[in-house]
Amino acid sequence: MNTRLAVLGVPAKACSVCLVVLGLDAFPVHRTGLQGRASRCKGCHRERQALLRRDPAYKAAERRQQRPYDRQRARQEDRRAYMLGRSQLRRALEAGAEYDGHQPEDLLIHWDDEDLYACICCGGPYEHLDHNVPLIRGGSHTLDNLVPLCQDCNLAKSGKCPYRFYAERFPSLKPFLEPFFDTHERLTEEELAERQGGTA
Incomplete structure (x- = not known):
């Protein structure tokens, strides 16, 4: 499958985590990434996000970052x-x-x-x-x-x-x-x- 992609000239790249060569649509869009895609495939990206969300320090930092938007939403949506x-x-x-x-x-x-x-x-x-x-x-x-x-x-x-x-x-x-x-x-x-x- 992966060698077929290369032979057929289909745009592809290797995941930086699992090292599997996949078509570009298997990678999340990333504006500054190589070929406009993230370095990790979608499967590895999901696993990484799942690990981060179980980390209390990451959850606290994410919550702090979200607070200003939550305040704005609360003002607008629940007057x-x-x-x-x-x-x-x-x-x-x-x-x-x-x-x-x-x-x-x-x-x-x-x-x-x-x-x-x-x-x-x-x-x-x-x-x-x-x-x-x-x-x-x-x-x-x-x-x-x-x-x-x-x-x-x-x-x-x-x-x-x-x-x-x-x-x-x-x-x-x-x-x-x-x-x-x-x-x-x-x-x-x-x-x-x-x-x-x-x-x-």
Whole structure:
């Protein structure tokens, strides 16, 4: 097969990894490569990419490079969630909550990383960004404290202790969650005023 390619004058080249002579269409297009093709054949190229994607350092570098494009896409494609994030940030700052400096588009990227695409309680389309530990209970405005909820679940949860709320929604989890009930006590008006005064 390979010798036939050479005899017939079909454009061909040898793969730099497996050293097999193949037709040019067996190599990925590469603008600066010899004959406009990459040095590795498509099979060797796929194997190399598979190895790289299993390398944590490569994955982290790839993610860092992708972040600016993800932010731009989040702004353009999910304007509703972007505006919800801005609204929640304003509420959190007014309440004097801890804030980690994330932007609304960073939250969408974080949810994408965690496979959070729907309401975490019922699995329906999310309509609200909820503070898992409510602001009134001292919750922070950080990526790990923001979760997607639909309108019904968000209204049902309100300012409740998250562990108590999830135990109500998922009775089978109650034995595991009960020790944490009311871990986050609702703050009194005086405590809220003191907290806001301390952050001013």
